[in-house]
Amino acid sequence: MADLLIGVPRADAGGTDSGAVWLIRGSAELSRLGQIALTALPAGLGQAIIGPADWDLLGLAVSQAGDLNGDGLGDLILAAPGRDVAGRARRARMPGRPG
Ligand SMILES: [Ca+2]
Ligand SMILES: [Ca+2]
Secondary structure (H helix, E strand, O other), rough: OOEEEEEEEEOOOOOOOOOEEEOOOOOHHHHHOOOOHHHOOOOEEEEEEEOOOOOOEEEOEEOOOOOOOOOOOOOOEOOOOOOOOOOOOOOOOOOOOOO
């Protein structure tokens, strides 16, 4: 079973619309669970990466990135279009939604 990467840009775990990305490890155990809430995922089957601040919108886009640092492990690219990196607070716009 393949692994899954799920972006949830409107998640509020780190603040209003901070966003989150779930990395789910495909496994026979996961297949046996059937329907399950992401927040109830048993330890070891996956993990969440939480946007750190309001309106970061982490997970609006997600992608595999190959092995960027050459350590033999696959890397990920996670978009957070509202993330403030220069001390300026701003609210990102969601595509297709009034902003
Ligand atoms: Ca929200
Ligand atoms: Ca790597």
